[in-house]
Amino acid sequence: MINKEVASLAEAVADIFDGATVMIGGFGEAGSPIELIHALIDQGATGLTVVNNNTGSGEVGLAALIKAGRVAKMICSYPRSMNSTVFPELYRSGEIELELVPQGTLAERIRAGGAGIPAFYTATCVGTMLEEGKERRTINGQDYVLEYGLKADFSLIKSFKADPYGNLVFNKTARNFAPPMAMAGAVTVVQTASIVAAGELDPEVVVTPGIFVNRVVEVPNPAHESVLVAEGVTYP
Amino acid sequence: MKSEKPTIGLSRDEMAQRVAMDIPDGSYVNLGIGIPERISRFVPDGCEFIYHTENGLLGMGPSPEEGEGEPELINAGKRQVTALPGASYFQHPDSFAMIRGGHLDLCVLGALQVACNGDLANWSTGGPGAIPAVGGAMDLVAGVKSVFVITQHCTKTGDPKLVDACTYPLTGPGVVNRIYTDLAVIEITADGFQLVELSPGVSFEYVAERTGAPLIPIPVSSAN
Numbered sequence: 085m086i087n088k089e090v091a092s093l094a095e096a097v098a099d100i101f102d103g104a105t106v107m108i109g110g111f112g113e114a115g116s117p118i119e120l121i122h123a124l125i126d127q128g129a130t131g132l133t134v135v136n137n138n139t140g141s142g143e144v145g146l147a148a149l150i151k152a153g154r155v156a157k158m159i160c161s162y163p164r165s166m167n168s169t170v171f172p173e174l175y176r177s178g179e180i181e182l183e184l185v186p187q188g189t190l191a192e193r194i195r196a197g198g199a200g201i202p203a204f205y206t207a208t209c210v211g212t213m214l215e216e217g218k219e220r221r222t223i224n225g226q227d228y229v230l231e232y233g234l235k236a237d238f239s240l241i242k243s244f245k246a247d248p249y250g251n252l253v254f255n256k257t258a259r260n261f262a263p264p265m266a267m268a269g270a271v272t273v274v275q276t277a278s279i280v281a282a283g284e285l286d287p288e289v290v291v292t293p294g295i296f297v298n299r300v301v302e303v304p305n306p307a308h309e310s311v312l313v314a315e316g317v318t319y320p
Numbered sequence: 321m322k323s324e325k326p327t328i329g330l331s332r333d334e335m336a337q338r339v340a341m342d343i344p345d346g347s348y349v350n351l352g353i354g355i356p357e358r359i360s361r362f363v364p365d366g367c368e369f370i371y372h373t374e375n376g377l378l379g380m381g382p383s384p385e386e387g388e389g390e391p392e393l394i395n396a397g398k399r400q401v402t403a404l405p406g407a408s409y410f411q412h413p414d415s416f417a418m419i420r421g422g423h424l425d426l427c428v429l430g431a432l433q434v435a436c437n438g439d440l441a442n443w444s445t446g447g448p449g450a451i452p453a454v455g456g457a458m459d460l461v462a463g464v465k466s467v468f469v470i471t472q473h474c475t476k477t478g479d480p481k482l483v484d485a486c487t488y489p490l491t492g493p494g495v496v497n498r499i500y501t502d503l504a505v506i507e508i509t510a511d512g513f514q515l516v517e518l519s520p521g522v523s524f525e526y527v528a529e530r531t532g533a534p535l536i537p538i539p540v541s542s543a544n
Contacts, residue, residue, distance in 0.1 A: 111375040111412075112398035113391055162455040165398060172451050184452050187374065188416030188459030195413040207462040208420060211493035214458065256409055257376045258392040263411040291411070308391040 087248040088300045089279055093123035096273045096301040100129045100238050103156075107135040107194065107234075107265040108146060109241035112165060113309035115258035117242040117275045118145040120301075122319050124240070130154045135194070135236060137187060137261060139163040139171035142313030147171070148320070155180060159234070161187035167313050186214065189231050191264060196233035198267025198296070203232045239269025242306065243292070246276035247283075250297025251290045259291065266296040275303045328526075329473070329502035329519045337362040339428055339470055339500045343369055350374065350419070350460060352429040352442075353397040355470050359428055372424055374415050374456045379407025396456065419456065420463035427464040429457065431471040431499075433486040436512035436533040438496040440469065441488035454491075461492035473501035473530055480532035482506065482513060503527045511536060 090096045097120060100106065106124075110116030125148060134155050140147030147170040149155060163171050163182060174180040185193065186208045196204055205228035209215050219230040241262040244255040252274060254262060266272045279302045330338065336358035343349060343359075345367040351357050360382065363369055371380040373395040380395060381402035389400035403409075418424055433441040440461055443454045461467055471481055482499065498516070499506045504527045505517040514536045518527065528535040 112394060114375065114394050114398075115392065162453045164451045164453045175451060176449055182452075184454060186454050186458040187412075187456040188420050188463075191412035191416050192420075206420065208459045210462065212458060212490045214454065254409075256390065256393045256403070257373075259409055259411050260376050261412050264413050310391055 088250045088294070088297060089248055090299045090301050093119055093275070093301055093303070094126065096120065096275075096299050097123045097127050097238075097240070099271075100124060100127060102129055103131045104129060104237040105133040105135065105235070107236040107239040107261075107269055109136075109239070109260065109262040109265050110146075111137050111257065111260040113141070113145075114256070115242050115254070115260050115262055116140075116145050116309055117240045118307050118309060118312075119303045120240040120242075120273060120275045121145050121149050125149055125152050125154065125320060131156045133157040133159065135159045135190075135234060135265075137161050137190065138165050139168055141165055141167040141309060143170060143318040144307075144312040145309050145319075148318065150174065150180065157181035157183065159183045159185060159190070161185055161190050184214065191261065193231055193234040194261065194268045195264040197235040198264055198269075199233075201233050203230055205230055234268060236265070236269045237271065239265040239272040241265055241272065241274050243274050243276040245278050245280055245285060246274055246297070246300045247280050247285050247294070248300075249282060250274065250294030250300055251285050252276070252292040252294075252297065253285060253289060254291055263292045266292045271298045272296055273299045273301070275301050275306065277304060277306060278302065328521050331502075333358060333361075335470055335500055335502055338505065339468060340364060342468075342498070343367070343426060347425040348372055348378070348418075348423065350424055350427040350464065352427065352457075352460075354430045356428040356430060357397065359470070372415075372418060373401070374419065374460075376410050376412060376415050377401070377403060377407060378410070378418070379404045381407075416456070416459055419459050422463055422465060424464045426466045426468060427460045428468045428470055429460065431469045431481060432488050433481055433483050434469055434471070434496050434499055434508075435483055435486045436508070438494040438508040439486050440467070440491045440496050441486040442491050444489045446489045457491045461495040466497050467495050469496050469499045471499065471501055473503040473527070480530055483532035503530065506535070509536070
């Protein structure tokens with residue numbers, strides 16, 4: 085019997101190694117797998133390249149991982165947000181590398197990586213400073229730049245419900261980057277608010293099919309980043 | 321350069337209302353963060369616009385009532401919003417397929433600078449110590465059918481934001497169609513900044529003086 089459920093957060097992230105590329109779902113706090121990130125902080129892996137749209141807020145979740153010195157490089161589209169101070173300070177002092185990617189290009193690079201497409205052309209960023217170093221090609225009279233697919237050693241994402249096969253459904257705008265990251269991660273780890281029995285998720289509404297998922301861990305009442313930040317919580 | 325704060329022209333809400341008047345009924349629209357968000361309050365009677373937020377919601381509604389918001393129902397500015405009847409949620413690649421695939425009719429963005437050839441700079445001042453953050457702006461200007469800019473005509477220090485050539489890093493070259501400011505509505509044409517409409521009580525000379533490239537007057541035949 086296939087059952088992708090693992091018993092603990094610690095077990096779910098146990099094999100993340102130093103220098104790994106880790107995709108972390110979420111757009112701002114929506115969809116951020118805070119409990120998995122905190123387990124990764126406890127686990128200790130360092131020198132990570134992290135792919136996320138942002139760089140976290142306050143000193144919890146992704147911001148706490150960065151604050152702990154575990155992230156060598158961020159690949160993201162918008163590394164400043166409300167209550168985001170950890171990344172800007174490290175960036176200004178040259179202690180963390182940044183690869184800035186337009187948001188749609190980031191999403192498509194992740195999707196492409198997961199779909200076995202090594203690269204694609206897009207009009208986004210043509211004629212801007214983010215085009216520097218990229219190959220340009222004119223197709224049907226319009227200019228495009230070449231962008232490469234992105235893959236990860238691990239993807240950490242959050243879902244609303246999951247079943248033992250790893251089929252997933254999401255909650256509102258928490259879906260964002262989770263489905264493509266599930267595809268692009270060699271090992272995809274999901275924290276979910278509830279694990280239901282096989283057959284309870286209508287196959288017509290499954291968003292991420294279980295083939296893209298390796299591990300599921302149940303976190304019944306996940307924390308909300310904005311609440312933790314408002315309360316002044318820091319991790320660890 | 322004029323440095324005094326203009327005491328004439330439209331307020332920010334009036335600017336937002338003016339933009340809303342020009343959005344065709346039934347349009348799919350993406351509103352940028354800041355002043356553009358105000359436009360959603362001014363849908364003209366009899367019109368329906370469907371608002372897209374790039375973090376995965378089509379059919380975005382207004383902010384929730386106090387205490388009824390959800391941390392996982394937010395807009396691109398990461399503020400809590402609502403979903404209207406008929407809304408849909410989707411993943412990021414689909415959201416940007418809507419943008420980059422040319423399915424959205426219009427986006428309305430803020431600006432640091434707009435050049436008379438339609439170049440837009442709105443994501444970075446490029447200054448030392450600035451944290452570069454582009455978000456979805458470059459995708460929007462590259463893919464959406466029509467791009468409006470809503471902005472104050474001049475910076476806080478009185479410098480023109482409508483310029484001959486952008487000095488800040490570009491968001492996209494030649495991408496802007498129309499500019500709505502506190503002083504005027506201006507169309508980008510092959511000949512440069514074409515005045516479309518002056519705000520009440522504002523003269524052509526007043527706007528031209530505060531514009532960093534030649535301003536083409538409204539043709540006499542179409543003036544009224």
